[in-house]
Amino acid sequence: MTSCKICQRKHIDGSTYCDHHHTAYTNLEEGYKQWRYALGVSWVEYLEKITKTSGTGRWVKEVADDILSGL
Amino acid sequence: MPERILVITEKPSSARRIARALDDQGKPSSLKNGSVQYHVSRRGEDELIIVSALGHLYTIIQKGKGWNYPVYDIEWAPTYQAGKSNPRTRAHINAIKDLSQGATGYVSACDYDIEGSLIAYTILLYAVGDHSLAKSRRMLYSTLTREDLNKSWENMLPALDYPVIAAGKARHEMDWLFGINLSRALSLSVRKASGDFKTLSIGRVQGPTLRFVKEREEEINTFVPIPYWKINAETKIEDKKYPLEYEKQRLEREVHAKDVATACRGKEGTIKAIRSETETTPSPPPFNLGDLQREAYRVFKMNPSATLASAEKLYLSAHISYPRTSSQKLPSSIDLREILRKLAKNPSYAKQAEVLLMKKRLIPRQGKKDDVAHPAIHPTGSRPRRLGDNEKNVYDLVVKRFLACLSEPAIHEKIQGDIDVNGHLFYLNGSKTLESGWMDSYQPYVKDKEVLLPELKVGMTLPITKLSSRRNYSSPPPRFNQSTLLRLMENQNIGTKATRTNIIDTLYRRHYIEGNIVRITDLGFSIIETLERYSPDIISVEMTRELEQNLEDIQSGNLHADTVIENTVKTLDPILKRFKENAEKIGSEISLTLKDMFYKENYLGKCPSCGEGDIMIQRNRKTGKNFASCTNTKNGSCNQTYSLPQKKKVYSTGQRCVTCSAPVIKMYYGRKPWSLCLNAACPTKKGEHK
Numbered sequence: 107m108t109s110c111k112i113c114q115r116k117h118i119d120g121s122t123y124c125d126h127h128h129t130a131y132t133n134l135e136e137g138y139k140q141w142r143y144a145l146g147v148s149w150v151e152y153l154e155k156i157t158k159t160s161g162t163g164r165w166v167k168e169v170a171d172d173i174l175s176g177l
Numbered sequence: 178m179p180e181r182i183l184v185i186t187e188k189p190s191s192a193r194r195i196a197r198a199l200d201d202q203g204k205p206s207s208l209k210n211g212s213v214q215y216h217v218s219r220r221g222e223d224e225l226i227i228v229s230a231l232g233h234l235y236t237i238i239q240k241g242k243g244w245n246y247p248v249y250d251i252e253w254a255p256t257y258q259a260g261k262s263n264p265r266t267r268a269h270i271n272a273i274k275d276l277s278q279g280a281t282g283y284v285s286a287c288d289y290d291i292e293g294s295l296i297a298y299t300i301l302l303y304a305v306g307d308h309s310l311a312k313s314r315r316m317l318y319s320t321l322t323r324e325d326l327n328k329s330w331e332n333m334l335p336a337l338d339y340p341v342i343a344a345g346k347a348r349h350e351m352d353w354l355f356g357i358n359l360s361r362a363l364s365l366s367v368r369k370a371s372g373d374f375k376t377l378s379i380g381r382v383q384g385p386t387l388r389f390v391k392e393r394e395e396e397i398n399t400f401v402p403i404p405y406w407k408i409n410a411e412t413k414i415e416d417k418k419y420p421l422e423y424e425k426q427r428l429e430r431e432v433h434a435k436d437v438a439t440a441c442r443g444k445e446g447t448i449k450a451i452r453s454e455t456e457t458t459p460s461p462p463p464f465n466l467g468d469l470q471r472e473a474y475r476v477f478k479m480n481p482s483a484t485l486a487s488a489e490k491l492y493l494s495a496h497i498s499y500p501r502t503s504s505q506k507l508p509s510s511i512d513l514r515e516i517l518r519k520l521a522k523n524p525s526y527a528k529q530a531e532v533l534l535m536k537k538r539l540i541p542r543q544g545k546k547d548d549v550a551h552p553a554i555h556p557t558g559s560r561p562r563r564l565g566d567n568e569k570n571v572y573d574l575v576v577k578r579f580l581a582c583l584s585e586p587a588i589h590e591k592i593q594g595d596i597d598v599n600g601h602l603f604y605l606n607g608s609k610t611l612e613s614g615w616m617d618s619y620q621p622y623v624k625d626k627e628v629l630l631p632e633l634k635v636g637m638t639l640p641i642t643k644l645s646s647r648r649n650y651s652s653p654p655p656r657f658n659q660s661t662l663l664r665l666m667e668n669q670n671i672g673t674k675a676t677r678t679n680i681i682d683t684l685y686r687r688h689y690i691e692g693n694i695v696r697i698t699d700l701g702f703s704i705i706e707t708l709e710r711y712s713p714d715i716i717s718v719e720m721t722r723e724l725e726q727n728l729e730d731i732q733s734g735n736l737h738a739d740t741v742i743e744n745t746v747k748t749l750d751p752i753l754k755r756f757k758e759n760a761e762k763i764g765s766e767i768s769l770t771l772k773d774m775f776y777k778e779n780y781l782g783k784c785p786s787c788g789e790g791d792i793m794i795q796r797n798r799k800t801g802k803n804f805a806s807c808t809n810t811k812n813g814s815c816n817q818t819y820s821l822p823q824k825k826k827v828y829s830t831g832q833r834c835v836t837c838s839a840p841v842i843k844m845y846y847g848r849k850p851w852s853l854c855l856n857a858a859c860p861t862k863k864g865e866h867k
């Protein structure tokens with residue numbers, strides 16, 4: 107398997123995601139630090155909330171959904 | 178000795194105007210050579226033969242044959258030989274050849290810019306012959322008014338403006354070399370990988386521009402919004418409500434926002450301090466092209482290309498000065514008072530013009546940007562009649578901006594009160610207009626936001642009548658619109674004021690971008706992504722900017738045009754070699770996207786008969802008629818076909834008919850969509866429409 111867990115693109119070294127979804131994942135992790143500070147939410151609460159927030163990027167939503175479905 | 182001078186203009190309408198202005202009586206005779214109109218003006222003893230081009234009559238073609246790459250061997254030829262332009266250009270070339278017989282001198286009177294200089298030069302060189310160049314002069318003007326044209330005639334350059342011509346010629350050659358080679362490289366790589374032929378292209382400036390759009394799309398797609406809180410508060414003084422601003426614009430934690438709310442809700446505030454200061458807003462500088470396009474987008478939502486087209490028309494009818502300028506300055510050579518006197522005859526501008534005419538000295542606000550050839554865009558004063566809506570808007574904007582730049586600054590008194598509410602600081606803000614200045618001239622395009630406060634005193638208590646905290650989220654960077662994309666190109670110094678608008682249009686035409694809020698298409702995305710991988714130089718801003726600098730250096734005389742073209746080939750050659758090595762990979766990546774697009778465009782829904790195949794739009798190769806059929810008809814396992822309307826394009830709705838399960842399709846009547854079941858024999862259709 108060489109394609110990304112989410113889309114048809116090639117996954118990048120050391121990740122199950124492609125470059126797009128990997129960047130989205132990195133931003134998602136970074137964003138959690140600020141969300142936890144702001145609201146004291148857990149990782150899962152955060153992922154659920156972020157998929158419903160309007161400015162969230164398309165690829166970020168896909169990654170959040172992917173993580174949630176694997177829990 | 179009386180002279181017979183051949184004057185070449187850029188367009189037929191400017192030929193008429195120039196002929197009338199230069200004729201002693203203002204009555205030139207208009208004659209025809211074949212189908213081409215020309216004018217004869219008498220000026221003293223001299224006879225002026227004024228004939229127009231139709232934009233460029235000569236262009237670059239490939240020397241020799243073959244649709245391959247790389248190709249570096251090029252020559253200039255009549256545009257009709259390149260097979261892409263107006264067939265009337267042949268008639269114009271012939272007429273100019275004819276009319277040049279017996280001429281004792283030649284004048285280039287095309288628009289004063291790179292393209293204009295080049296248009297006249299190629300005509301003189303190729304149609305009239307190189308003997309004409311030594312006897313050629315150049316007229317320079319910024320408006321097509323009688324006064325300006327006469328002044329320009331008397332102060333002509335004694336020779337053609339060769340550095341400008343050289344820069345223009347090199348720009349065309351450079352763009353041709355990039356455009357043709359890259360287009361062929363892209364198209365041939367797709368053919369190599371898939372056998373399909375599709376013309377794809379990407380120009381020298383289009384590449385980096387499209388890349389900006391792609392990068393923006395990626396930023397938006399990977400954006401994570403961060404929550405923050407805002408405190409909204411309100412007070413009431415003498416029964417009027419005033420908003421209060423909390424000392425911190427945003428709070429990063431919900432608990433902090435709750436703390437503020439709990440501490441301040443329903444409490445009273447005390448005025449601790451009052452500050453006031455006068456704020457001066459200088460009048461805006463006059464427009465250059467970019468400023469005009471941005472402002473027309475802001476106030477009329479006009480796209481930059483529409484603004485440019487309107488401005489061109491206004492220029493050709495001598496209502497405004499030449500619009501393709503970078504300058505934000507009005508030099509002292511322009512008779513501002515005379516323009517105002519003319520504007521004062523137009524009731525729409527009379528009042529403001531009169532006010533300005535009473536001033537002893539007229540000093541326009543000057544911007545920073547300059548242009549060697551032209552002043553900022555300004556009205557000539559000539560009063561337009563019967564303008565189209567767009568031109569009317571652009572004209573009004575130009576005139577009012579001109580009036581504004583001659584007006585005084587606006588002066589406001591800003592008042593701020595510090596309000597302490599249970600240990601938290603809030604601000605009460607007011608603004609009073611002391612002098613409206615230029616804002617009067619620039620109505621309705623500027624709003625003066627006055628907030629008048631009652632008299633405030635330190636120690637006064639104010640009730641907090643409303644207090645709430647609201648959660649907001651940081652937002653992703655906005656998608657470009659045509660106006661912001663244009664500004665980015667300007668800031669990045671790619672393209673020129675004359676070419677940028679056109680480059681954006683080309684990206685639309687090629688379906689690389691779409692929408693007024695610019696989105697990159699799958700095809701655009703795929704092309705940039707593939708080039709990033711295999712040919713990053715093509716889309717690099719640095720290379721584009723460097724070439725742009727080279728062209729400027731030709732114009733300023735610091736670089737020889739031949740050197741620049743040699744450099745272009747030197748830059749291009751390794752890029753194309755690398756492209757060729759990777760042609761198959763490049764081609765297969767792009768053709769995957771093309772197949773995908775083709776599928777999306779032609780897919781109507783799942784097949785109701787076999788349940789497996791897809792219903793796709795097809796075209797009968799013999800009759801050319803459109804129909805739809807199941808993909809399984811190819812292997813014989815299904816025979817589902819449908820007839821389709823021939824004149825309307827149909828689209829998938831993603832839905833199935835509830836009665837017969839056939840795909841529901843939609844068509845557009847104007848902007849109105851209309852959905853219907855694809856199955857002509859569907860029971861839902863009985864009696865519904867015939």
Ligand SMILES: [Zn+2]
Nearest residue numbers: 110113124127
């Ligand atoms: Zn992916």
Ligand SMILES: [Zn+2]
Nearest residue numbers: 784787807815
């Ligand atoms: Zn079928």
Ligand SMILES: [Zn+2]
Nearest residue numbers: 834837854859
């Ligand atoms: Zn049906």
